[in-house]
Amino acid sequence: xxxxxxxxxxxxxxxxxxxxxxxxxxxxxxxxxxxxxxxxxxxxxxxxxxxxxxxxxxxxxxxxxxxxxxxxxxxxxxxxxxxxxxxxxxxxxxxxxxxxxxxxxxxxxxxxxxxxxxxxxxxxxxxxxxxxxxxxxxxxxxxxxxxxxxxxxxxxxxxxxxxxxxxxxxxxxxxxxxxxxxxxxxxxxxxxxxxxxxxxxxxxxxxxxxxxxxxxxxxxxxxxxxxxxxxxxxxxxxxxxxxxxxxxxxxxxxxxxxxxxxxxxxxxxxxxxxxxxxxxxxxxxxxxxxxxxxxxxxxxxxxxxxxxxxxxxxxxxxxxxxxxxxxxxxxxxxxxxxxxxxxxxxxxxxxx
Amino acid sequence: xxxxxxxxxxxxxxxxxxxxxxxxxxxxxxxxxxxxxxxxxxxxxxxxxxxxxxxxxxxxxxxxxxxxxxxxxxxxxxxxxxxxxxxxxxxxxxxxxxxxxxxxxxxxxx
Numbered sequence: 001x002x003x004x005x006x007x008x009x010x011x012x013x014x015x016x017x018x019x020x021x022x023x024x025x026x027x028x029x030x031x032x033x034x035x036x037x038x039x040x041x042x043x044x045x046x047x048x049x050x051x052x053x054x055x056x057x058x059x060x061x062x063x064x065x066x067x068x069x070x071x072x073x074x075x076x077x078x079x080x081x082x083x084x085x086x087x088x089x090x091x092x093x094x095x096x097x098x099x100x101x102x103x104x105x106x107x108x109x110x111x112x113x114x115x116x117x118x119x120x121x122x123x124x125x126x127x128x129x130x131x132x133x134x135x136x137x138x139x140x141x142x143x144x145x146x147x148x149x150x151x152x153x154x155x156x157x158x159x160x161x162x163x164x165x166x167x168x169x170x171x172x173x174x175x176x177x178x179x180x181x182x183x184x185x186x187x188x189x190x191x192x193x194x195x196x197x198x199x200x201x202x203x204x205x206x207x208x209x210x211x212x213x214x215x216x217x218x219x220x221x222x223x224x225x226x227x228x229x230x231x232x233x234x235x236x237x238x239x240x241x242x243x244x245x246x247x248x249x250x251x252x253x254x255x256x257x258x259x260x261x262x263x264x265x266x267x268x269x270x271x272x273x274x275x276x277x278x279x280x281x282x283x284x285x286x287x288x289x290x291x292x293x294x295x296x297x298x299x300x301x302x303x304x305x306x307x308x309x310x311x312x313x314x315x316x317x318x319x320x321x322x323x324x325x326x327x328x329x330x331x332x333x334x335x336x337x338x339x340x341x342x343x344x345x346x347x348x349x350x351x352x
Numbered sequence: 353x354x355x356x357x358x359x360x361x362x363x364x365x366x367x368x369x370x371x372x373x374x375x376x377x378x379x380x381x382x383x384x385x386x387x388x389x390x391x392x393x394x395x396x397x398x399x400x401x402x403x404x405x406x407x408x409x410x411x412x413x414x415x416x417x418x419x420x421x422x423x424x425x426x427x428x429x430x431x432x433x434x435x436x437x438x439x440x441x442x443x444x445x446x447x448x449x450x451x452x453x454x455x456x457x458x459x460x461x462x
Contacts, residue, residue, distance in 0.1 A: 045403050118397060124461060127432055159429055187426035247430055250404060250461060251397060266393030 002079060004030035006313055007099055007109035009086045009256070012040025014287030014302030015115035016069040016078075021310040023076030024328065027317065028336065030079035030107060032086045032099065034120035039066035041117060044249065055300060065299075075335020081105050085120045087255045089283075097282065111282055111313040114261075114268060115306070116289040118251035126157065126245045130216055138222025139243050143170075148242075151175045155225055155238055157213050158246035159183060164192040166246065171204040178206040178238055180213055180227055208236070216243065259283075267291035275312030276305045282316060284309045356448060360409075361456035362389045372446045380455065381407035381441035394460045400442035405431030407441035408458035415453050417444060433458045 006022050008015045011033035019029040037043050039062075047063030054060055060068075084101035089112065091097055096110045123141035125131060131139060143149075143166055154174040156167050159181040165188075167179045179196065186193050199205040208227050214235070215226040225243050227236050253266055261278045262269040268285035270276045272292035277284050286309050287302035295301075314323055332342030355371040360383070362368065372383045381396045384407070398404040402423040408431055411417065417439065420428070424443045428434055438458065444450070 041398075045398055046401055049401065118393060124432075159426065181429070183426075183429040185426070185429075187422075187429075250406075253393070266391060 001098075002030055002081065002105070002107040004028050004079060004107070004109045005317060006030075006111045006113055006310070007032070007097070007107050008113045008115055009033075009099070010040060010115035010117055010287070010289070011035075011038040011080065011082070012115060012117050012287065012302075013042055013065060013069060013299045014117075014306050015040070015113070016066070016073055017303050018113055018115060018286065018306035018310060019073040019076050019078045020069075021307045022313070023073065023336070024326075024331075024333070025310055025314045025323065027310065027314060028078075029076070030081070030109070032081045032084060032101060032107065034083070034085040034122075036083040038070060038080065038082070039063070041251075042066050044121060051299070053298065053300060075333060075337055075339045075341075077336045081107065085254060089259050091282075095282065110317050111284070113306075113309055113313070114256060114278075114283065114285040114289055115287045115302070116253070116256055116285075118288060119253040119256070120251065121249035122252050122254070123245075124247040124250050126213065126247065128213065128216055134216055134218065134222045134243070137220060138218065138241060139216070139245075141245060143244065146170065146173055149174045152241040153239060154178070154242045154244060155180060155213070155227075155240045156244045156246060157181070158248075159186045159188075160246065160248060161188040161192060162248075163246040164188040164196055166244070167205055168192060168195050168199065171199050176206065176240075177204065178208060178227075178240070180208045180211045182210050182212055182230060184209045208238075213243065213245070253289075256289075261285070264291055267295075274308075276309050277312060284313070354448065356446065356451035356453075358383065358446075358450065358452075359454045360384060360387075360389055361412075361454075363457050363459055372450075374446055374448050376446075378446045379442050380409065380444040380446065380453075383446060384441060384457065390457060390460070395457075396442060398442075402427050402440055402443055405440065405458075406460070408433070408438055409441050409455040410435055410458060411437045411439055411453070411455050413452060413454040415450055417450075431458075432461055 005027040006029045008031045011031040022029050042062035050059050084103045086099050087102045088100045097112050099107045150173050153176040155178040157180045170177050200207045210230045211227045213225050214228045217224040224239050268290050270285050270290045276286050286305040288297045329343050334340050354374050358372045359369045370387050395406050397406045424440050
């Protein structure tokens with residue numbers, strides 16, 4: 001069981017900055033995120049795109065902002081449970097909460113802050129009739145153990161970087177790799193596109209473009225897929241052991257929607273007059289995942305919400321203590337790792 | 353200030369004739385959101401970067417629309433329910449020559 005002071009669900013910019021504000025109050029944080037890396041949308045959707053409205057940064061790339069936040073919170077040694085989705089929450093007798101992920105990892109904290117953005121990123125699934133029948137029986141949406149595909153026949157669908165990269169990787173592992181994409185053009189790193197072209201010329205990748213998988217076949221296990229050539233409208237059957245559609249990810253509010261929190265417009269209602277607490281005391285919602293009159297889904301608003309949430313969390317965890325806000329310029333930043341940052345002292349020296 | 357009329361058919365099949373301002377640097381996705389013609393969180397998920405297809409719509413009138421950018425073209429190649437007249441609403445800038453535009457929102461993914 002992971003124990004911490006504030007359990008943050010979502011490791012996007014808002015969740016990450018909450019670690020810093022909590023750290024100033026000597027509160028420890030642990031973050032859960034369904035994605036395998038921190039940064040949320042900034043890392044997953046648009047790491048190379050610029051943002052112009054982060055105060056003090058005339059321009060910053062989303063990926064850079066995440067790197068900077070990670071650097072800023074490093075002294076406060078946040079814990080991470082990545083690649084797992086927060087599934088259930090249970091209130092304990094002592095008032096604390098236990099949050100369990102889809103992989104069974106348990107976390108306990110007196111305060112839970114949901115910084116879930118638009119929800120957890122789930123793979124986009126193609127629209128095929130009997131798709132769910134073959135999930136885990138030949139259909140996979142991500143490649144976790146490449147060795148599974150050794151000497152197997154694999155068909156990958158998609159036109160982005162992950163479809164290209166995995167086709168290249170599996171060309172050396174699988175006995176047969178087929179790549180299907182709806183267009184002749186691929187949107188990926190030029191280098192990857194050229195490599196796939198090369199592997200196709202060598203006969204190591206069987207390329208079907210423009211094409212679309214239209215049907216799956218097999219008694220229990222996937223045995224065959226039908227690919228339609230969308231130019232000629234001709235169907236081809238391809239014998240496969242695995243079909244891996246890589247159509248990117250899309251966010252879903254997911255299990256959080258069933259936690260007994262008040263939801264409005266796909267977002268969690270919070271008290272914006274005070275501390276961004278939800279209708280369940282001890283559970284807060286900050287950043288894009290919350291809603292209140294006048295809400296703006298901006299990173300800078302998430303930072304503000306995270307800061308006020310931490311003050312309220314402090315009061316909840318230490319009801320008997322009085323806290324007076326201190327500027328970091330005055331108090332410095334003392335990390336849990338023993339590091340200390342502070343403003344240099346002025347030198348007092350007489351001038352002769 | 354000049355407004356144009358746009359008819360937007362929502363995902364339930366109901367047509368709405370709305371006024372869209374041409375002087376506020378808006379795109380079609382933002383017009384749909386401002387009139388709440390699709391639930392929050394089901395449209396404009398990426399914020400208008402042509403990086404999701406949640407604002408996909410079918411253009412029903414014969415207006416001359418600007419050419420698709422490579423980003424929009426690539427995104428539509430991976431979207432679902434795509435038709436020949438599919439466009440991403442976020443890439444359609446509201447301008448005076450779009451007066452009378454008719455579009456239908458594509459279904460939401462799952």
